[in-house]
């Protein structure tokens with residue numbers, strides 16, 4: 001298959017021609033380029049710009065109905081409020097790959113990108129078909145459907161029984177009791193190894209976070225080559241004042257097998273090289289930790305390629321289209337690079353050369 005052609009089509013199908021238009025016209029404002037956009041103080045939040053649960057399910061079912069390729073949609077778990085957690089699967093390639101999005105309810109762009117990707121892959125276009133002869137793409141879009149609802153739009157899942165935060169004890173929860181759990185701290189293939197079980201085996205004989213357990217079980221069932229977990233982060237800035245729009249990272253927990261870590265680094269560098277061609281994308285290395293219950297570390301420890309993707313977020317509906325496109329470019333690039341095997345030619349050490357993330361940018365600070 002013609003690699004460049006696939007890339008072009010994969011991106012172009014969803015993106016139209018607006019990709020390169022972002023930065024050139026941006027003006028300096030508060031020493032960051034581009035200088036926004038931001039949600040201003042008096043502006044209403046419009047998180048309904050993102051699909052709510054009903055819209056997500058309806059769109060997934062529509063793709064399943066109309067797909068020109070092998071497509072399955074199943075529930076792999078249920079949230080505390082009774083919402084299905086979906087696994088969509090498209091293609092017939094021997095190599096399974098897997099995406100997880102929106103473990104944190106207020107981090108929506110990966111889900112929007114996942115829908116665009118599934119729509120494209122199922123479209124029956126020749127290029128999509130070529131990809132799906134090589135890889136089968138699995139997606140858990142919106143792992144945390146309760147926290148994602150517009151009236152909450154919160155990081156945590158929803159659990160009135162969740163205690164207040166105490167990470168030493170294993171409670172990666174909201175600072176307030178009764179809100180919910182941080183889904184991305186509970187990816188334990190063996191629950192008895194978890195911090196919480198180690199401290200409170202009688203109270204928590206099983207994983208109390210159904211959304212995380214659903215992902216753990218689905219990954220074990222699918223047994224993919226890699227897992228890519230898509231999030232949003234705040235706004236960060238490079239040393240020379242450019243806005244960072246994405247950060248990427250690989251598993252670094254103690255005991256991650258070298259081959260899984262190398263594959264993860266190859267995926268990161270491949271995605272970095274791809275998006276760095278676009279003027280609007282400023283990519284960097286995410287300063288992630290070693291906690292084994294985080295998806296990135298957990299799936300690395302289990303021998304999978306494992307990548308964390310962070311897209312600029314925290315700006316509600318602002319830049320929705322552009323940020324979702326950036327997530328889609330990253331997701332598309334790793335599928336493409338796996339299908340044509342170019343990702344395996346990347347030198348894993350080159351991932352270390354990706355610039356580190358830089359400083360958090362608070363637009364309220366007066367310029368120095």
Ligand SMILES: [Zn+2]
Pocket residue numbers: 104107231232
């Ligand atoms: Zn997150």
